[in-house]
Amino acid sequence: xxxxSIVLIDGDDKxxxxxxxxxxxxxxxxxxxxxxxEQEYFDTxxxxxxxxxxxxxxxxxxxxxVQKQNVNLTFVLQENEVxxxxxxxxxxxxxxxxxxxxxxxxxxxxxxxxxIRTNTDTNRVTKGIMVxxxxxxxxxxxxxxxxxxxxxxxxxxxxxxxxxSIQSFQWYMRDKGYAYEELASCIVNEDEHALSYLKNAVxxxxxxxxxxxxxxxxxxxxTEENYLFFINQILDANIYxxxxxxxxxxxxxxxxKLMARCYRVVNVLQQDALSVYKIEEFLKxxxxxxxxxxxxxxxxxxxxxxxxxxxxxxxxxxxxAEYVAKEEMNGRAITLENIRRxxxxxxxxxxxx
Numbered sequence: 001x002x003x004x005s006i007v008l009i010d011g012d013d014k015x016x017x018x019x020x021x022x023x024x025x026x027x028x029x030x031x032x033x034x035x036x037x038e039q040e041y042f043d044t045x046x047x048x049x050x051x052x053x054x055x056x057x058x059x060x061x062x063x064x065x066v067q068k069q070n071v072n073l074t075f076v077l078q079e080n081e082v083x084x085x086x087x088x089x090x091x092x093x094x095x096x097x098x099x100x101x102x103x104x105x106x107x108x109x110x111x112x113x114x115x116i117r118t119n120t121d122t123n124r125v126t127k128g129i130m131v132x133x134x135x136x137x138x139x140x141x142x143x144x145x146x147x148x149x150x151x152x153x154x155x156x157x158x159x160x161x162x163x164x165s166i167q168s169f170q171w172y173m174r175d176k177g178y179a180y181e182e183l184a185s186c187i188v189n190e191d192e193h194a195l196s197y198l199k200n201a202v203x204x205x206x207x208x209x210x211x212x213x214x215x216x217x218x219x220x221x222x223t224e225e226n227y228l229f230f231i232n233q234i235l236d237a238n239i240y241x242x243x244x245x246x247x248x249x250x251x252x253x254x255x256x257k258l259m260a261r262c263y264r265v266v267n268v269l270q271q272d273a274l275s276v277y278k279i280e281e282f283l284k285x286x287x288x289x290x291x292x293x294x295x296x297x298x299x300x301x302x303x304x305x306x307x308x309x310x311x312x313x314x315x316x317x318x319x320x321a322e323y324v325a326k327e328e329m330n331g332r333a334i335t336l337e338n339i340r341r342x343x344x345x346x347x348x349x350x351x352x353x
Contacts, residue, residue, distance in 0.1 A: 003115060006033045007050075009057040009066070010077065015095075019056070021104030025109075036061075041250060045278040054110060058095060061099065073113050075162055090121040104155035111157065111207060124157075124238045128231075128262035130245045130353060132255065135275050136283040139299035139324070140268045141169055144246035144350075146339045147266065150205040150349035155239040158207035159234070162226060163258075164248045167212035172336045175203050181253070184220040187230045192234050205336065208240070224254030231258065242352070251285060266295045266321075269305040280314045297348055300326045323346045 004027060008016050016035045024031055051266045056075040064129040077095040080158060089108055093102055110116055141162075148160045152305050162169050170176045179201040186197040203211050213220065217227070234243060245262065247255055259265050269279050288294050298309065301323040309315050324344060339345070 003030050003032050004053045004110065004116060005051075006031055006116075007035060007036065007052050007055040007058070009036045009042065009055070009061045010095075011037055011058070011061070015099075017037040018099045019102060022099050023106065025080060025106040026103055030116075043345055053114065054106070056106065073109060075109075085209075100157045108155070108157045112204065114138050124241060126235050126238045126240050126243055127264070127352070128235050128243050128245060128258075129264050129266060130247060130255075130258055131266045131268065132247055132249075132259075135269060135278045136249050138268050138270050138275065139189060140249075141246055143171075143266065143268050143297055143324075145169070145172055145246050145336060146345035147349050147352070148209070149205075149336070149339050150244050150345045151244075151352070152206040153346075154349065157239075159194050159202070159240045159243045160207055160209035160246065161209070161231070161234070161243055162212065162246045163231075164246065165217045169209075169246070170212050171204060173203060173209070175211075177203070177211060178214040181199070181214075181235065184213060184222060187222050187226050188220065190226060191227045195237055195239075198234065206340075224252060228254055228257055228261075232261070235261065251282065256286065260315040264293055264295055266348065267318075268295060268297050268299060269309070270300050271298055271302070271305060271309055272327055273308045276308045276312050276315065280312060283314055288318070291317070291319075295321045295348060297345070298323045300324070302326050306339060321351050 006023065008019060010016050012309050013035075016037060016128075020033050020035055023033065034045075036045060042061070046069070049069065051070045052072070054073045054075070055066070055069070057075065058077045059079065062074075062076050073091070074089060075091045075093055077093050079095055091105075093105060097105075126318045129147065131147065133140045133142055145160060148158050151158045165224075170178075183197050183201045185191075186194050191197065198210070199209050231245070234240075245258060247258065261270075267279070269275050296318050298320050301307075302325070310322065322345065
């Protein structure tokens with residue numbers, strides 16, 4: 001069993017006791033935890049170089065002598081509002097968040113960055129969430145990314161997977177890089193070891209995401225069956241709590257199969273007559289009798305405009321999980337930072353549990 005060396009540093013011994021207990025619940029006997037609360041012991045401990053798997057330090061204790069150590073994964077606890085991370089090697093957490101949520105955030109990063117399976121990983125069953133709309137330009141990708149952020153805020157381990165033919169979602173990300181070419185070959189060949197290729201193609205925000213392909217899916221010769229085989233491998237591996245699938249608007253056999261495979265389908269629409277008409281035509285072609293499986297989000301909502309959803313006989317049985325006001329979406333191309341600073345899609349994320 002692989003041990004994990006963890007050093008916790010904070011002057012509040014009661015806080016560290018609670019955090020240590022929660023980490024032991026998540027990591028079990030593999031966790032070798034050292035708690036430092038006193039200045040004298042702090043000075044003695046860091047007199048000599050240390051090799052540490054995980055360091056968790058309150059910001060005032062994260063001093064030069066600590067920064068010089070050989071640490072695989074660092075968490076800095078901030079007293080005030082957490083600022084955006086500028087160093088990918090350092091994770092910022094708010095000190096006064098719930099201890100259980102903090103422990104989950106730490107163990108999720110341990111699982112992602114150090115490739116160590118936690119107790120949560122062992123018992124996990126991945127839930128696939130497909131975000132779909134037969135209408136273009138209604139904020140489908142915004143919704144998919146928003147749900148990824150919202151679920152990550154709940155302490156869930158989330159993967160965003162864009163399955164569109166031409167992928168441009170990297171505009172939202174800090175890292176605009178592409179997946180390496182071998183990933184496409186792996187998908188085409190339906191390689192049984194696809195997960196080993198996937199690890200190097202994953203980017204990290206507060207959630208993970210499969211980096212975009214540089215060229216179109218068609219250019220690589222990837223068929224829908226190839227894609228479905230790859231997706232099933234990722235789902236069956238149970239690495240994540242949720243995988244958010246962002247798919248294009250045309251209805252194909254691949255998408256109907258993915259709908260059937262996923263735990264929930266989040267459908268995105270708007271309140272105008274054309275949007276409602278297209279949704280009605282879409283629903284005539286699928287079985288939507290399972291009310292628990294289908295969720296609905298109305299984007300760009302305006303209270304001052306007529307809501308045509310209310311006049312649709314077909315949509316009367318489809319309750320809207322969340323109305324996202326046009327003002328909340330800023331009336332322009334929303335950024336991931338806008339989503340982080342808001343409570344957008346929190347209600348929908350809650351219903352996905």
